[in-house]
Each structure stands twice: as structure tokens, then as C-alpha cells.
Amino acid sequence: MTTCVVCVTTVDDVTVIATESLSKRFPRVTALDRLSVDVGPGVTGLVGANGAGKSTLIKILLGLSPATEGRAEVLGLDVATKGAAIRERVGYMPEHDCLPPDVSATEFVVHMARMSGLPPTAARERTADTLRHVGLYEERYRPIGGYSTGMKQRVKLAQALVHDPQLVFLDEPTNGLDPVGRDEMLGLIRRIHTDFGISVLVTSHLLGELERTCDHVVVIDGGKLLRSSSTTDFTQTTTTLAIEVTDTDEHPDGTRAVREALHARGVTTEDGSGLPGSGHVLLLTAQGEGTYDLVRDVIADLGLGLVRMEQRRHHISEVFTAGEHSSDEQRKEAVGHVR
Template identity: 60%
Template sequence: MSAETASTSMIDPVISTAGLTMDYGRVVALHELSLEIGGGVTGLVGANGAGKSTLIKILLGLQEPSAGSARVLGHDVATASDEIRRVVGYMPEHDCLPPDVNASEFVVHLARMSGLPAAAARERAADILRLVGLDEERYRLLGGYSTGMKQRAKLAQALVHDPSLVFLDEPTNGLDPASRLEMLTLVRRIGTDFGIPVLVTSHLLGELEKISDYVVILDGGHLLRSSATSQFLDATGALLVEVLGGDVERDQLGNALAEAGLTCRPRGAMVTIDPAPDGLDVHRLVRDTVADLGLALVRVQADQGHLEDVFTEGAHHV
């Protein structure tokens, strides 16, 4: 597999790996992974089983790799895992909350375990629970929390000790659309308003387009691509056209444009037009064709790349 890479690192990368491999025998979760990650919000994307959670466990020193090396905030995971866990916040994917403890007690306890004195731990816990939107619910038992509230409580414990780096493993898992958007807004704020580097995993590609400065894509344990999010979303040279109506009107326009010599295909409610030969005014042709057909033009816009396209491109190199 060919991996197109562009380092997300700064002068001193927050995370770096070299030849990192995790071989379970029947399954290779990570295969010679070499990358550098800098500040800001970095999205780690891949389907379930791509190696995302395995990578985080190795970076936290919770799992020993089969081969290769990794450093987090300058610390070698093989020799300084205790120090890494002291300065890194971690939000696990799965539910791990004690049901018979309220959120305030839980977050204070985690703050104390991270070394904060009692008074400072209580103050920090109150601030963080307010930040994540659990201020009014902080004395309720965690066992009575909804999925969205549990995710917020997990995020709070990851932030309470003022970490230098945060790992968020599938923070939107199980959330409805409104709660998902709120969680993504919180994640973005961590990286921008508070200046804490974030590594956030997701199998939902569109989420990471919205909040990440950089994206690392894993596919079957291989690095497929690593670069600034803006490089994924550059204009492709194609156009998207939408007219009022449904599939009938869309196909009517697409067929007419194809007869005029353009290469086009449907994409949802729109028609995608591939880049045309030089000298052809596609916008004028679209306008005139829509008018001739008696259709109502809704929009014409540049077609940008999407993270999904990387998987399609990568499949051709396997």
C-alpha cells in the first residue's frame, strides 16, 4: 500500500513513532507506522479495527509494541510511561464510569490521583464540569446519566489535571446529532481556546473534517495518509450543480450536460461535473442548459475533496 504523507509535526513533535508495529499473531493491528504529530487538533481516522485504539494504548504505555518506537511529549513510551500518563489526559472509548458515584466525586478523585491537592482538585473539578455542561448534574449518580452525559463526564476527567496533551477515543460514540455537535465543539475548544494538543479518534470521516487541523488516516494498521486537513479539502477542479426538484430534474440536467460534451454523474441531489477542457465556459453552459430546460438553478459550487476520497484513492494502490 502506498501512503501519501505530509508531516503534521512542528520543530518538536508532540507525538512521534518510528516503525511502530503491533502483531497479535493472527492480526497485525499496526504495521511499521512512522509519523509525527504536532500541536492543534489532530484527527485519527479509520474504520473499526484500523488500529486507532491500539495506537493510543501504546502511546500511553499500556501496551508494548511488537516492534518500533514511540515518543510522547519527548518521553519514550518504553521507559517513561508513568510520566506520560501523568501529563496526558485520556478519554477511553468504552463506558468505564462507576455507577454509584456522582460526577463531582468521580472527577475530584481522578484529580487527586493525578497529584492535585484536595482544595485544588475540588476547584478544578467544578470548573471542568461547568465547561463540559454538567454543572447542574454534578451531584447525580453516574449510573443515572444518559450516554451524552457519560461522555461529558469522561471528557471532564481527562481534562481536570490540566494535561499537556489529550487523547480522546471516539468521544462522539453513541451520541445523537445534537449531542455530537456539542461534543465536537468542546473538542475544538480544547485545541484552540485552551491550546492543549488533542489527538481525537473517529470512524466518522465527516466529523474530523470539521474540527481537525491535521488528519492521520489508518487503514488496516497501515498509514494511508497524514497531512493538514486543508490539503484533503482542496478544490478538485470539478463543479457541483443543484436544481430545484428531485432525481428526475437532476437526471434531466445531467443528461443534457453530457450531450453537450461534459463528463458528469449524480451525487445525491446534485450533478458532479468533471473538469472541462480549457476554453470551455462551464458556468455559462450550465446556466444556458438550465434555462433551456426550464429548470430552477439552486447552486453551482466548486467540488472539494473529502476524507472518504482518500480511502477510494488508497484502494487503487493496494
């Protein structure tokens, strides 16, 4: 953030969240450490390992917890003095299970809508629309205590949206979901912005999943900013080619045959078999179009089938591998969650 803290910001403007040298210190731990970052409209991922400071940042941005130092604005409102006004305009889906088990989703979301100031009829109408939007239908009349984790996450999402906010904070919305449930939740999150124009700040320690959902990604580690950039900048293509081939009776280890043939032509390769989702993969640096032709010809001469030849993309996890500030434990945990 520049010196112009006060002159930024509405959803139509460029910045919806701005922090400047924001710190939060607890007696034994610094949860946020001089964090300065601007977030624009759209879907933004706030990524970091467990304990990186994501929930702490959200609580400060909602005006629920005071910062130790620095300042922050949400939709142009100072978090230190305008917490109530911020919470009128911002929806919040907390990380932990906080739903009353004995009431139905409809009763609960109507209650939350009323708490946000909606009159009774509007609260009931908005609740019906919002629960339908998050994919809860007949179940919405049953007590929440009998819901699956995925259904509970949808109720938490619905209560965050029911008062028609300009911005929502979603804290680990895919927590506890299986892969299908996670994909459905990520699809819902994307539609919050595309269908309703609501900006989203969504946290996750699963670095890979936000690559597909977010326009912009902010990575924090140990309370410090590691990187903030558009998802396309994060995942731009590299000059590394990944090649995978079939085996044949003549070449029972096709990968090895290709490696030796390429070496004989002066092209060095690396083993990429450890990469996520990879079988036997060779990596090499592309030196223009000629490299593609050479690889194709080598594979054809050996009589092997080409399973794939693709340019590798960067992954958000690589920020952690390069990060200077991360503790080894946090880095291992974050990278371990990518796959």
C-alpha cells in the same frame, strides 16, 4: 519521523507525537504495522475503520502496552521508559464505558484529580471548572449511573482534562451520541485547543465528522499508515462541478434536459445522484470560467431554476477508496460510515 528521534519535541515545538516503524503484533493479528508518523500541536484526527489499530496506538503512546517493534515519543518522552511521566502530562478519555455508577461526577472527577497529584482544594476547584466547561451543571451531584450517554461522555472528557494536561487522547468520544450530541462534543473538542491550548488526538471511525473539527488527519488501515496531512489538503477542491436544478412543467425531468443540452454543446456529464446528501445531481469537469457561463446559460435557456452549482471537495473517505492496503471489508465499513 527522521533519524532525530531524541531531539524532537515539546508542545511549543513542532512534534508532540512521533512514531518510528511502530508495530504491535498479537498472536492472531498485527494491530500496528511499521507505523511511522509525526503529529504536531493542534487538533489531530486519528481515523480508521473498526479494528484499524487506533486504540492500540493510544495504549502504546500512554506507555500502557509495549510495542512489539519500533519506537515512539510523546512530548519528547520515550513511551518504552517514560510512561508515568507521559501520563502526568497527557489526559486520556477511553473508548468504553468505565465509570462507577454509584458516585457523582463531582466525586469521581475530584478522585481522578487527586490521583493525578492535585492537592484537595485544587482538585475540587479544577473539578468544578472542568465540569462546567464540558457542560455538566446541577447534574454533577447526581450518581453517574442515571446519566445519559452524552453526559457520561462529558464526565469521561472532564476526567481527562482535570489535571491540566498538555495533550489529550480522546478515543471515539462521539460513540453512541445522536447527531446533536455529536456536534456538541465536536465543538467541545475544538474548544479544548482554542480555549486552553491543549493539543488533541481524537479517534473516530466516522470519517466525515473529523473533517470539520481537526487541523490535521492521520488515516490508518489494517495498522498501516494510509495518509497523514492537513485537513485542508485532504478536502481541497476538485475541478468537478456538481449541478442541481429544479424541474418545471415544460421539463419535468430538469436534470435530463440540462444533460442533453450540455451534450449537444460537447460537454459530457456524469450522474452524481449517489453522492451523500444529493438529489438529482450532474457532475462535469470545469474547463475554466467558460464552463460556468455555459452551464448558467443552458439552465436559463431551459427556464429551470439553479439549486446549486459548486466545486466538489475531496473527502477523507476517498483515501480508503484509493488505499492499496485496505481489506475490502474494512474499506466498505469505513466508507459506509462516512454518510
